[in-house]
Amino acid sequence: MKILIVGAGAVGGYFGARLHAAGRDVSFLVRARRAAMLREHGLRLRSPAGDLDLTDVKLVERAALQPQYDLVILGSKAYDLDDAITSMAAAVGPGTAILPLLNGMQHLDLLGQRFGRQAVLGGQCVIASTLDAEGAIVHLNGHAGLTFGELAGGSSERAARLDEALNVQGFELRQSPDIVxxxxxxxxxxxxxxxxxxxxxxxxxxxxxxxxxxxxxxxxxxxxxxxxxxxxxxxxxxxxxxxxxxxxxxxxxxxxxxxxxxxxxxxxxxxxxxxxxxxxxxxxxxxxxxxxxxxxxxxxxxxxxxxxxxxxx
The missing domain is CATH 1.10.1040.10 (N-(1-d-carboxylethyl)-l-norvaline Dehydrogenase; domain 2)
Known part of the structure; x- marks a missing residue:
């Protein structure tokens, strides 16, 4: 499964780093400034659950995107949502699933309008993390969790595939039958x-x-x-x-x-x-x-x- 993480900040960077370390095929969609920092220092994670120093992460910028991804994980802040949607649009193909990790509900409406409601999953995460002055991700406690599910409720073959792909060490994964x-x-x-x-x-x-x-x-x-x-x-x-x-x-x-x-x-x-x-x-x-x-x-x-x-x- 090809996974695109939109951003490599405190949220997307954490979950993307854990997935990459577990051998998943992960790419990070990043802006030029963040890309330069990651190329120089790598993707660094400091966490009670285990540190990571990843120097071989795949970085991609907006102009190079192709509709080849099975899953797009969106961990941006809400005030960056419009820009994130525009930036990731070229990565979304007919079979791409979109998993947003934002709080609230408005983003589901916006993503559904742009990509079709059927492409969008419900999701949320629990993590306390930040970026330090040098761009490393600092996990502030030992817990991290990610919950996802189909917006229509219940389960599906798609949800089962995602459950298998996202089930790695470093965070607790849960598939919810009523994610909304x-x-x-x-x-x-x-x-x-x-x-x-x-x-x-x-x-x-x-x-x-x-x-x-x-x-x-x-x-x-x-x-x-x-x-x-x-x-x-x-x-x-x-x-x-x-x-x-x-x-x-x-x-x-x-x-x-x-x-x-x-x-x-x-x-x-x-x-x-x-x-x-x-x-x-x-x-x-x-x-x-x-x-x-x-x-x-x-x-x-x-x-x-x-x-x-x-x-x-």
Missing amino acids: QAMWEKWTMLAALASATSLMRASVGDILQGPGGLAFIEGMLAECAGVAELEGHRPGDTFYHRTRGMLTEHGSTLTASMFRDIGNGNRIEADHIVGDLIRRGEAKGAKTTLLQLAYLHLKAYETQRERSGQARN
């Missing part, structure tokens, strides 16, 4: 965490120390879950109670990556993670008061960042 439900549940948790910690510029534990902190976090989670329910994907009781427990743990240092991106002056996925949830909720008459306040804060940050000339990716 799993994606909605993760979105519910992530949107609540990102909205709460970004709006308050504080960890879960610090928010809970303030007056009304518990009610604020519970209200944010309830709004996110309410949108999911109106969309036909009510979070399961076990998931909801586990998530509530995580978000209401006194003394917790938990924050969202969006909160950390704001602190570092980086771009954020405000529209994809929070804005799209509000849009879907308002179309169904959901209460989104707290979400709208968080979204206003995020958009004000984006305006300030743009005005200050911080054009970092």
Whole structure:
């Protein structure tokens, strides 16, 4: 199976490195700057699950793409999605499966419009990783997981082939019979965490120390879950109670990556993670008061960042 990883950053680079190390036929679609860095230093991974120094990875740039790939794994940030779709288009043939690892749901609509809904799988990943100053991928803990499935639910011959190809050491792989439900549940948790910690510029534990902190976090989670329910994907009781427990743990240092991106002056996925949830909720008459306040804060940050000339990716 020929696999194309779109990008070689903290997410796509991690999973691509593990697949390459296991002998899979992997190529990385990268921009010129990243390609030069990888040619000079190789693809380096620092992880509690095992380090990798790969000097023989296959790199390809947009102009050289051919529709020869069985699987395209898309791990870009949402704000780079339009560019990623344009860049990878030449790699997608009639039988190519596309596995996006973005949060939220809007990317499924965009990919389906461009390549056809039947080409697109549902997917999500759990990993804490970043790039260091020299371009190495740093895995921040010992866990990494990837879940995928057919958007229509159930299983298929295609899913079975992907399960075999992606089952390698270095991350936990799971094929879900209801990937859309799993994606909605993760979105519910992530949107609540990102909205709460970004709006308050504080960890879960610090928010809970303030007056009304518990009610604020519970209200944010309830709004996110309410949108999911109106969309036909009510979070399961076990998931909801586990998530509530995580978000209401006194003394917790938990924050969202969006909160950390704001602190570092980086771009954020405000529209994809929070804005799209509000849009879907308002179309169904959901209460989104707290979400709208968080979204206003995020958009004000984006305006300030743009005005200050911080054009970092």
